[in-house]
Amino acid sequence: MIAAPPEPQAPGLGDFANHDLLEVSMGPHHPSTHGVFRMNVVLDGERVVKLTPVFGYLHRNHEKIAEKNSYLASIPYTDRLDYICSMTNNWAYVLSVEKLAGLMVAERAEYIRVIVAELTRLFNHACLAGFLLQDMGALGTPLMYAFREREKILDLFESLSGSRMMCNYMRFGGCRCDLPAGWREQAAKVAADFVFFLDQFEALLSENEILRARSEGVGVLPRGLAVNAGVTGPGLRASGVNYDVRKVDRYGIYDRFKFRVPLGERGDVFDRYMVRILEMRESVKILDQALRDIPAGAIMDPKVKLRNLRPKPGEAYGRIESPKGELGFYLISDGGPTPWRYRVRPPSLINLTVLEDMCLGHTIADVVIILGSIDIVLGEVDR
């Protein structure tokens, strides 16, 4: 006989059961939660003693839809995962399918992929710095400056792929369409302007005593915990762990570019912010090299069929270093036109698992900043 399921119990509070605790729900509608995200926070006075993230408000059945759609049709859906960085989402997915189906990528397309991925990384990190300062109360001034630069890059994407955000640009074996005339020069100019913007941005922010006072020592993520929890991306590197998928896997043609990987020391909010600023400078270097060296040629292998891709039965895991962390797609094919299993490894979600550990002992004002420094996008967390 099957026993009745146990009664649901309120989460135990242990030693704190006798204190006067305040349970607060930073609900899905909140100016600082970066989307529809809820945190149940238990406070002892001003200090956080327990924090439970509640997400799923943006769940859209992405993985199940992909099981019903062909491989080609899933590409526009990947745009909408981390809706700020659509190009890198596309790349992670087509990389997985190319591994699954054993397809080769045209060389010019590889260079274009690197260029648009690094442009994406530039504006993602700039926007993150802006949003972090917004959470700290700087009333949107750095955010507006970051968005001014983002507009230039979005114009580039619009002239390349037709859409500013939902680019739907990569295809299996290459890219959808070639660079329009004058795009390279425009992109080179945007990269050059970005260096000036970074100098101004750092002048505004990096020495700012209030920013430092609010973010130094706050939300420290120890190295061991970061590695054990599977945290990836700038959050991991800010804790001092040298792990960048571009250097580890050398996917695409990243081994042809000279760039460095900045590492932080203490893993607090300031380190995560600073590592992103330094990464932006490295991305500009990669952009300069790629724009200089891009060869002429075809962007897609003409033999690759667009419709009706049926990879042989098997599985593949393709991963890239997206601006948020390691974005991976795990695909299992059964030989049919649609995947048998399609699983996204969302970096935002995995990075969120350490939120409670980072927030314990801090005040509510710090919780908002720590959440901002992890850099989550709910589209990716909930899929």
Place this chain on the structure above:
Amino acid sequence: MLGRGLLRGFFETGRNFCGSYYDPARLTTVQYPEEKLAPQENARTVPFLVYDGEDPLAGLRCTACTICAQECPAHCMEVVKDTEKKADYLGKMQVKPRVFAIDMSVCMGCGICVEVCPFDSIKMDQVFELAREDRRMLLQLKDLAKSNAYFHQIHPGEAAAVDEARAEEKRKAQAKRATAAAPATPAIL
């Protein structure tokens, strides 16, 4: 020294404030709807059907092959073939669609229908002011069909390339028909 970073911050915002009055690169706001940015050539929003000439139904390039409806990720298109056949620009007998409906509230503007169409008959439009007060977003054939002249207007490069490719195919088809029709000249012995 305490306060140095703050003073640098003040300098930056002050510079931005002064610059916003004379430097267009500082204040980049476009005041919609009085000022509008022209869309780039490649910009895409929702699809439309292309027809050649003046008559939408007679010049419609679509042959109701339904490939676009099959490949559409959002499954927002409904295509039903007609029964009578007419010759297309290459001389082949093709059907036309009796029903061609796209639910614009579902369409995500991805452009995959355009990529897979073998007949260059569905292309991406650039209209973005699609908001309505009712729910009539299900567009039928008569709403979707727009002329080739309009296509040239919004995507000049792409339209020119498509026209050239179609003209080339027409020439080849005519050449093939000419050699098939003309009897082989016997060699004079």
Place this chain on the structure above:
Amino acid sequence: MSALDSIFISTEHWLAGLAPAGVRPLVSMLLIIAGLMAVFGSCFALTTILERKILGRMQNRYGPNRVGPCGLFQPLADGVKMLIKEDIVPFSADQAVHFLAPVALTAPIWLAFAVLPFGRGMSAIELDAGILFFFAIGSASELAVFMAGWSSQNKYSLLGAMRAIAQMISYEVPLVLASIPVLIAASSLSLPEIVQAQSGFVMGWIPRWNVFTPWGLAGFALFMIAAAAESNRCPFDLPEGESELIAGFLTEYSGFKYALFFLGEYLGLFAVTGLGVTLFLGGWQAPARWLEWLPSWGWFAAKFGVLIFLFIWARATLPRLRLDQLLNFAWKFLVPLALVNLFVAVAWWQSGVWQFPGALELRWLLGTGLLAGVYVWLGRALKGGKTAEHHYNYAE
């Protein structure tokens, strides 16, 4: 010159003269009150729109520019919006206290305008202890914040109110301490006399304003920082922070009462800015004799406008301080600095008898040297050893 200068006084006398002799003093007072409320009410409206436009320009966007020419009728639109909103009062709230809180905030602040000298002979009441009256009124309005938090019967509002009170009380101390050297210099608590004491020119062209002395400069900076904290302006606006969970003592207020809170806050800002102009910037005095064609109230307005612009600039640039950092800043940095400032001011005045050549330069050097040294030392202590430069390694 003097006709334009005393235009407000002569208008008020003429209008009061129209009333019968018995009620003339009462009518005169009512006219002054009406004038002050009109001027500072419209100043409030103007400041809200100017703040949004200046913030916008600093953030590379236009501010509101749809309602009226350049958006100048925006405050009217905002006022109408606030008036037609539903006035929600929580069921379990203390009704009387909830209603009285915005009134208790705004009413005392109007009183504070009574002692400020806006021009030559233009202070509504000439009290011998004007500045004492001013500080007393400023503290009275802090009670309203607590009334708001308590009456809402909402634990978040109460916490927010307590934090706001802690902030305001903490910053009263540097505010008063920064103004004590001025009182010593002028030997008077009366504001018009303080302005008079700053008349004249040193070396023929430098005005004798208090800000042009080492202790005055430091005092002015301290006063302005404390003033920003008193009025809950960024970077000290944690009690009303939007991105914090606890929306502060204003959570349960909607509609016109919310607008009254904002009116009270801005009026407090105006009052303390006016005091800053009076104490440190020479009040209504012109900076040079050849500039005295502009009326005295015009100079007051100009200096006032510059200070308000500085507050708006600070709001655009600086992120918010956390409450414990805010309180640390007040008690561990501003108060010691204010005390040292007081010492430097006394030393300045005692060494005023030095007549040897280079005496002025020496006094300046000693004053600024001591203040700068204490500033750097306190700054290091405040950072608590986090001054180490961040070191970022790179992996290849």
